[in-house]
Amino acid sequence: MKNKFIVVEGLENAGKTTACNIIIDILNKYGIKREKILLTREPGGTPIAESLRTIITNQKQQEHITKITELLVIYAARAQLLDNVIKPALKCGKWVISDRHNLSSHAYQGGGRQLNSDLIDELSYIVLGDFYPDITFYLDITPDICLQRLKIQGNLDRIEQESLDFFERTRNFYLKKIQQNDNIIFIDATQSLDRVVQNLKKYLLNWLKNQ
Protein backbone atom coordinates (compact mmCIF):
# COMPACT_ATOMS: atom_id res chain seq x y z
CA MET A 1 0.00 0.00 0.00
CA LYS A 2 1.27 3.50 -0.86
CA ASN A 3 2.16 5.76 2.07
CA LYS A 4 -0.43 8.39 2.97
CA PHE A 5 -0.90 11.83 4.51
CA ILE A 6 -3.41 11.68 7.38
CA VAL A 7 -4.68 14.76 9.24
CA VAL A 8 -6.56 15.13 12.54
CA GLU A 9 -8.64 18.28 13.07
CA GLY A 10 -10.98 19.76 15.65
CA LEU A 11 -11.41 22.45 18.30
CA GLU A 12 -9.07 22.83 21.28
CA ASN A 13 -8.98 19.73 23.49
CA ALA A 14 -11.14 17.72 21.10
CA GLY A 15 -8.58 14.91 21.56
CA LYS A 16 -6.46 15.44 18.43
CA THR A 17 -3.10 14.59 20.01
CA THR A 18 -4.57 11.47 21.57
CA ALA A 19 -6.09 10.51 18.18
CA CYS A 20 -2.76 11.00 16.36
CA ASN A 21 -1.11 8.54 18.75
CA ILE A 22 -3.95 6.04 18.31
CA ILE A 23 -3.54 6.29 14.52
CA ILE A 24 0.17 5.49 14.87
CA ASP A 25 -0.71 2.42 17.03
CA ILE A 26 -3.24 1.21 14.46
CA LEU A 27 -0.78 1.68 11.58
CA ASN A 28 1.85 -0.28 13.55
CA LYS A 29 -0.62 -3.13 14.06
CA TYR A 30 -1.38 -2.92 10.35
CA GLY A 31 2.29 -3.70 9.66
CA ILE A 32 3.64 -0.17 9.10
CA LYS A 33 6.81 0.20 11.17
CA ARG A 34 7.20 3.20 13.51
CA GLU A 35 10.26 4.45 11.63
CA LYS A 36 8.06 4.68 8.52
CA ILE A 37 5.66 7.10 10.27
CA LEU A 38 6.24 10.82 10.83
CA LEU A 39 4.11 12.67 13.38
CA THR A 40 3.95 16.44 13.03
CA ARG A 41 1.77 19.36 14.01
CA GLU A 42 0.60 22.76 12.80
CA PRO A 43 1.52 25.44 13.31
CA GLY A 44 4.99 24.02 13.90
CA GLY A 45 6.93 20.91 13.01
CA THR A 46 10.22 22.59 11.95
CA PRO A 47 12.46 24.91 14.02
CA ILE A 48 11.32 28.03 12.12
CA ALA A 49 7.66 26.94 12.08
CA GLU A 50 7.83 26.28 15.85
CA SER A 51 9.15 29.85 16.35
CA LEU A 52 6.24 31.13 14.27
CA ARG A 53 3.88 29.03 16.42
CA THR A 54 4.94 30.90 19.55
CA ILE A 55 3.96 34.18 17.85
CA ILE A 56 0.49 32.71 17.27
CA THR A 57 -0.01 31.11 20.68
CA ASN A 58 1.88 33.36 23.14
CA GLN A 59 -0.72 35.21 25.23
CA LYS A 60 1.73 37.90 26.32
CA GLN A 61 2.43 39.77 23.08
CA GLN A 62 4.01 43.23 23.11
CA GLU A 63 1.49 44.44 20.56
CA HIS A 64 -1.84 43.43 19.05
CA ILE A 65 -1.54 40.79 16.31
CA THR A 66 -3.81 41.70 13.42
CA LYS A 67 -5.99 39.03 11.81
CA ILE A 68 -4.03 39.29 8.57
CA THR A 69 -0.70 38.93 10.38
CA GLU A 70 -2.03 35.83 12.15
CA LEU A 71 -3.14 34.36 8.83
CA LEU A 72 0.18 35.10 7.09
CA VAL A 73 2.27 33.73 9.97
CA ILE A 74 0.25 30.49 9.95
CA TYR A 75 0.75 30.09 6.19
CA ALA A 76 4.47 30.92 6.52
CA ALA A 77 4.77 28.12 9.10
CA ARG A 78 2.82 25.80 6.80
CA ALA A 79 5.10 26.59 3.84
CA GLN A 80 8.17 25.69 5.94
CA LEU A 81 6.62 22.45 7.16
CA LEU A 82 5.31 21.40 3.78
CA ASP A 83 8.50 21.89 1.78
CA ASN A 84 11.04 20.94 4.44
CA VAL A 85 9.28 18.07 6.21
CA ILE A 86 5.98 16.74 4.83
CA LYS A 87 6.79 16.49 1.11
CA PRO A 88 10.31 15.04 1.65
CA ALA A 89 8.90 12.45 4.11
CA LEU A 90 6.15 11.39 1.69
CA LYS A 91 8.68 11.24 -1.13
CA CYS A 92 10.85 8.78 0.80
CA GLY A 93 7.87 6.52 1.54
CA LYS A 94 6.91 7.64 5.05
CA TRP A 95 3.38 7.93 6.32
CA VAL A 96 2.73 11.44 7.66
CA ILE A 97 0.25 12.13 10.47
CA SER A 98 -0.44 15.80 11.17
CA ASP A 99 -2.13 17.29 14.22
CA ARG A 100 -4.01 20.03 12.26
CA HIS A 101 -3.45 21.26 8.70
CA ASN A 102 -5.03 23.64 6.18
CA LEU A 103 -8.62 23.02 7.28
CA SER A 104 -7.75 24.72 10.62
CA SER A 105 -7.05 27.97 8.76
CA HIS A 106 -10.40 27.86 6.99
CA ALA A 107 -12.15 27.14 10.30
CA TYR A 108 -10.24 29.50 12.66
CA GLN A 109 -9.21 32.37 10.38
CA GLY A 110 -12.16 32.07 7.97
CA GLY A 111 -14.85 31.05 10.49
CA GLY A 112 -13.56 32.30 13.86
CA ARG A 113 -11.84 35.50 12.66
CA GLN A 114 -14.27 36.01 9.76
CA LEU A 115 -11.53 36.73 7.21
CA ASN A 116 -12.50 36.68 3.55
CA SER A 117 -12.63 33.08 2.32
CA ASP A 118 -11.33 34.06 -1.17
CA LEU A 119 -8.19 35.39 0.50
CA ILE A 120 -7.70 32.12 2.40
CA ASP A 121 -8.36 30.09 -0.75
CA GLU A 122 -5.76 32.15 -2.59
CA LEU A 123 -3.13 31.73 0.14
CA SER A 124 -3.91 28.00 0.29
CA TYR A 125 -3.29 27.78 -3.41
CA ILE A 126 0.00 29.73 -3.22
CA VAL A 127 1.34 27.54 -0.38
CA LEU A 128 -0.22 24.15 -1.13
CA GLY A 129 -1.24 24.18 -4.79
CA ASP A 130 -3.16 20.94 -5.32
CA PHE A 131 -1.63 19.19 -2.31
CA TYR A 132 -4.33 17.68 -0.04
CA PRO A 133 -4.43 15.14 2.80
CA ASP A 134 -5.48 11.62 1.77
CA ILE A 135 -7.90 11.62 4.67
CA THR A 136 -8.85 13.95 7.54
CA PHE A 137 -10.46 12.88 10.81
CA TYR A 138 -12.47 15.74 12.29
CA LEU A 139 -13.15 15.29 16.01
CA ASP A 140 -16.30 17.24 16.78
CA ILE A 141 -16.96 18.79 20.19
CA THR A 142 -19.35 21.59 21.06
CA PRO A 143 -17.80 24.94 22.04
CA ASP A 144 -19.27 24.39 25.55
CA ILE A 145 -17.26 21.21 25.97
CA CYS A 146 -14.23 22.89 24.42
CA LEU A 147 -14.38 25.69 27.01
CA GLN A 148 -15.05 23.22 29.87
CA ARG A 149 -11.95 21.19 28.94
CA LEU A 150 -9.91 24.41 28.55
CA LYS A 151 -11.00 25.44 32.08
CA ILE A 152 -9.70 22.14 33.48
CA GLN A 153 -6.46 22.55 31.53
CA GLY A 154 -5.85 26.16 32.79
CA ASN A 155 -3.00 28.41 31.54
CA LEU A 156 -4.71 29.30 28.26
CA ASP A 157 -2.81 30.47 25.17
CA ARG A 158 -3.79 33.48 23.00
CA ILE A 159 -6.39 31.69 20.84
CA GLU A 160 -7.66 29.49 23.70
CA GLN A 161 -8.75 32.70 25.45
CA GLU A 162 -11.26 33.47 22.66
CA SER A 163 -15.02 33.73 23.28
CA LEU A 164 -17.76 31.12 22.96
CA ASP A 165 -18.92 32.94 19.78
CA PHE A 166 -15.48 32.57 18.23
CA PHE A 167 -15.49 28.79 18.83
CA GLU A 168 -19.12 28.55 17.59
CA ARG A 169 -18.12 30.21 14.31
CA THR A 170 -15.01 28.02 14.04
CA ARG A 171 -16.99 24.82 14.61
CA ASN A 172 -19.71 25.87 12.16
CA PHE A 173 -17.08 26.41 9.50
CA TYR A 174 -15.64 22.94 10.13
CA LEU A 175 -19.13 21.44 9.82
CA LYS A 176 -19.76 23.34 6.58
CA LYS A 177 -16.47 22.19 5.04
CA ILE A 178 -17.16 18.56 6.01
CA GLN A 179 -20.40 18.59 4.06
CA GLN A 180 -18.45 19.63 0.97
CA ASN A 181 -15.69 17.02 1.24
CA ASP A 182 -15.98 13.21 1.30
CA ASN A 183 -12.37 12.84 2.50
CA ILE A 184 -13.20 14.32 5.89
CA ILE A 185 -14.50 11.81 8.42
CA PHE A 186 -16.72 13.18 11.19
CA ILE A 187 -16.16 11.67 14.64
CA ASP A 188 -18.35 12.60 17.59
CA ALA A 189 -15.74 13.50 20.23
CA THR A 190 -18.28 14.53 22.88
CA GLN A 191 -18.44 10.83 23.81
CA SER A 192 -16.07 9.08 26.23
CA LEU A 193 -12.48 8.76 25.08
CA ASP A 194 -12.98 4.96 24.77
CA ARG A 195 -15.88 5.45 22.34
CA VAL A 196 -13.95 8.03 20.33
CA VAL A 197 -11.00 5.63 20.04
CA GLN A 198 -13.33 2.76 18.99
CA ASN A 199 -14.90 4.90 16.25
CA LEU A 200 -11.56 6.17 15.03
CA LYS A 201 -10.27 2.59 14.78
CA LYS A 202 -13.38 1.49 12.89
CA TYR A 203 -13.17 4.28 10.29
CA LEU A 204 -9.40 4.08 9.87
CA LEU A 205 -9.32 0.28 9.42
CA ASN A 206 -12.20 0.45 6.96
CA TRP A 207 -10.40 3.15 4.95
CA LEU A 208 -7.08 1.27 5.01
CA LYS A 209 -8.79 -1.88 3.65
CA ASN A 210 -9.99 0.11 0.63
CA GLN A 211 -6.58 1.62 -0.26
Ligand code: T5A
Ligand atom coordinates in the same frame (compact mmCIF):
# COMPACT_ATOMS: atom_id res chain seq x y z
N1 T5A B 1 -4.55 27.40 14.64
C1 T5A B 1 -3.87 26.35 14.13
C2 T5A B 1 -5.20 28.34 13.81
O1 T5A B 1 -5.81 29.29 14.30
N2 T5A B 1 -5.13 28.17 12.46
C3 T5A B 1 -4.43 27.15 11.87
O2 T5A B 1 -4.38 27.05 10.62
C4 T5A B 1 -3.75 26.20 12.73
C5 T5A B 1 -2.99 25.06 12.15
C6 T5A B 1 -2.67 25.64 18.32
C7 T5A B 1 -3.58 26.78 18.02
O3 T5A B 1 -3.39 27.22 16.69
C8 T5A B 1 -4.63 27.55 16.10
C9 T5A B 1 -5.63 26.67 16.77
C10 T5A B 1 -5.07 26.47 18.15
O4 T5A B 1 -5.62 27.46 19.00
P1 T5A B 1 -3.01 23.07 18.84
O5 T5A B 1 -1.64 22.88 19.29
O6 T5A B 1 -3.55 22.02 17.97
O7 T5A B 1 -3.24 24.42 18.00
O8 T5A B 1 -3.79 23.33 20.15
P2 T5A B 1 -5.05 22.65 20.70
O9 T5A B 1 -6.13 22.55 19.69
O10 T5A B 1 -5.33 23.45 21.94
O11 T5A B 1 -4.60 21.16 20.99
P3 T5A B 1 -4.42 20.40 22.32
O12 T5A B 1 -3.17 19.64 22.15
O13 T5A B 1 -4.53 21.27 23.54
O14 T5A B 1 -5.70 19.50 22.36
P4 T5A B 1 -6.03 18.14 21.58
O15 T5A B 1 -4.80 17.65 20.93
O16 T5A B 1 -7.23 18.31 20.74
O17 T5A B 1 -6.47 17.19 22.75
P5 T5A B 1 -5.62 16.12 23.60
O18 T5A B 1 -5.63 14.83 22.94
O19 T5A B 1 -4.31 16.74 23.97
O20 T5A B 1 -6.54 16.07 24.86
C11 T5A B 1 -6.71 17.23 25.66
C12 T5A B 1 -7.40 16.89 26.98
O21 T5A B 1 -8.75 16.55 26.74
C13 T5A B 1 -9.03 15.25 27.25
C14 T5A B 1 -7.68 14.55 27.32
O22 T5A B 1 -7.67 13.50 28.26
C15 T5A B 1 -6.76 15.68 27.70
O23 T5A B 1 -6.79 15.91 29.07
N3 T5A B 1 -9.94 14.55 26.34
C16 T5A B 1 -11.13 14.04 26.70
N4 T5A B 1 -11.76 14.04 27.88
C17 T5A B 1 -12.98 13.42 27.90
N5 T5A B 1 -13.56 12.81 26.81
C18 T5A B 1 -12.93 12.80 25.63
N6 T5A B 1 -13.51 12.22 24.55
C19 T5A B 1 -11.66 13.44 25.53
N7 T5A B 1 -10.77 13.62 24.51
C20 T5A B 1 -9.72 14.30 25.04
